[in-house]
Amino acid sequence: MPDTDPGERLLRLLENDLETARTLEIFADFDITRRDPIENLAIPCGLPLFPIAADGAGGTFFLVGDESAERRPVLYTDSEGSGSLIAEDLAEALSIFIALGFWRDAGYGFDFDGIEADLRENEPDADQIRADLLAAIGVPAISREEARDKLLAAAARTAPDFVALADFADATPYELMFHPPRGAAGVEA
Known part of the structure; x- marks a missing residue:
């Protein structure tokens, strides 16, 4: 990847x-030392997927798109066949992770x-950890509400172009991770 790619930096x-x-x-739960996805995936728009990290439950984080792109969205797929865009780029994803901690629970x-x-029960020094991560990584602090809104906005752009599909016969598309509740504005009951 070129030196100018912010995700690579x-x-x-x-x-x-x-x-x-x-x-x-x-x-x-963002481990950059594990970059081998459980299965080879593709997305309908044909852009390449570059695994960049994994989580403890077998999920994989991917940068989407060519190395020359100015911003590359982050796609997350879990080991249960669900996936979603989670951010516009890696800097935004890291800001979301730091703000929310348990970002997978940040649905509607x-x-x-x-x-x-729950986070503070496990990490009583959460405020200091957040401050240290923000300073070390150099991404902007965002509120929990802003983090949730950015996450859900990215997730809403997943279908149809970024829905993961494994590269074996009879594979079904991955399920979307974040759905608005039935009866919410614009969602049929």
């Missing part, structure tokens, strides 16, 4: 700062206080 930063990378792995009807309480 952030990945190199994390590769060279193992303490920050480890903190991000513990705090947000997200209970900020309950999820934050």
